[in-house]
Amino acid sequence: MNDRNARAIVTVPEIAVINEIKDEIEDVRTFYFSFANKEAGRDFRIRSGQFVMCTVFGAGEFAVSLPFSPENDRLHLSVRQVGKVTRALHELGLGDKIGIRGPFGNGFPFEEIKGRNVVYAAGGIGIIPLRSSIVHVLQHRKDFGRIILLYGARSSKDLMFRYMIDEWKKIPGFETYIGIDRAELGWTGEVGFVHTLIAKARVPVKDTTAFVCGPPVMFNSVIKELQANGLKDDAIISTLERHMKCGIGKCQHCAIGRTLVCTDGPVYTYRQIKTLGEQI
């Protein structure tokens, strides 16, 4: 037992109000929300890397990673419409209510990586769960070494959060390399897959932790490249997604071998991921 779930909303969702909606890229929207019950809002403390179960009334519930920082950040979810429930979410407007259970899962390490260089490698919407850690680390800039973001997407219109990345760039020592798969007219950034950005950034190896999140092809090539650079498997951290129904380790839909992504994960080191024995 630990205290991480002492205040989690376990069974009955807390009602939340959507108070701003922002279109990010095609099919991806950010929903800013606040809890209808102020007390529930005060008790809702998260760690970056955790997730919630989001109810769209009349449609169902889905698991979704949290993009906001544990400190001084607005509550929001960035969601791609991909199935029945997320499509129903995208139909909602300002003032509509949603339900939230959680937060669940272990979360990214924060205390453990203090003093280290931090590399974020994200592909496409894989930047959504990493955003929470990026913002948190930048809020504590002086506690870390180099902070590097390697971000890639298929094309410039698939790149998310560019307005945010521009803000982050103003923070001294934040390095960012953004690439797209194929050259485009007017594109002045990098061209090439995310793993090719590792060499361009001269990613350090000593005292470095890398966070990787993106589609399987990107994930595998980035891991390979990081390993080739000498990064150890337990210095590479990722977050997994699975079909989930309960969030509390009971429905078993998210089982991979001996682990349950909802309670043991969703954050794993690559050393752990290798032993799971299933597709990512």
Next chain:
Amino acid sequence: MYILPRKMTRRMIAALAEDHELYGPVLKDASGEPLFDKAADPADIRLDAAIPYNPPKGAVFPQTERIMSYTYSRESKQAFIERDDLVRPKALVGLRSCDLNGLLCLDRFFLGQEYVDEVYRDHRKKMFIVANTCVRPFPQCFCVCTDSGPTATEGFDVNLTADGEEYLFEAGSEKGEALAKRLGLKEAGPDAAGRKARVVEASIAHFDAEATENKAWISRVVNRITTGFIGNEVWKYIGDQCFECGACAFVCPTCSCFNIEDVVVGGGGAGGTRTDRLRSWDSCSFEGYTRMAGDHNPRKPVEDRRNKRFFCKLSYSQSKKYLRPGCVGCGRCARVCPGDIGLPNVVTYIRREITKAGAR
């Protein structure tokens, strides 16, 4: 220990029925097949019935149930959530030891891990359990190999053991003692423990020699599954026989995977649309079990899904959650499987493979 004369069993059950919903082995009207089900009348409970086709888990974990309902109106943007009160005192009467051990597995899994499952907890509250020593095991039974029978050692309020015209009545809790007092039962004599031991021995004598002579029968396989030393061709052989019907999971006393679905049940009145949140049994053998939105499914081949079930029943890491192997030896999966991959056979296949590998 006390003595409960056979003719008093109905009075005992009636006493429990006064303040409990009654569950136990009942006979299906037309076919006379034994089922573990809710009983309207204390007389419907048949302590001498054969092993019920289904385990008692439905009493704490119904096949489908509403765990909450809500209404939502897009016009007024008002949401109201109502949680159903699921606490109802229940008496489970006539549980065989295998099934009681299965229930204890569910307890440790739903209540004893990082989170407490509140729905299960509510079902489990205020329960009275009357176990019944199994004197008529079936040919497919193997509880003696899984340390879960033929008589219960824990988790009951009362444990009955039939001996001639009497039941030996063992109270396992204060509630059980109180029931004995209430019924005015006589203390059993100093030979009670010996009488019970003889009944248990006679029961064990009914089991296959394979089950009783080799206690390492299952533990060897637990070792192999935990360490992963099982060839893919063994899983393929097992997977080839899986019809993906899910029957093994549904009749298993310890299988507890579930699905949750929101089902719209009402029209859009003034309060908005009414939706029920339903939780229902699921099975890892189903293809859609791990399929995510966007159709990515990390687990595809049937053998990949099949070995998850046996991993869940027999691996050490899962045993840590149940505090015992996840199989209680009831043999129901062997009875219902349209292929030939009930758990005992899977154990046999894996053992055969171990022997073959050793002979190579």
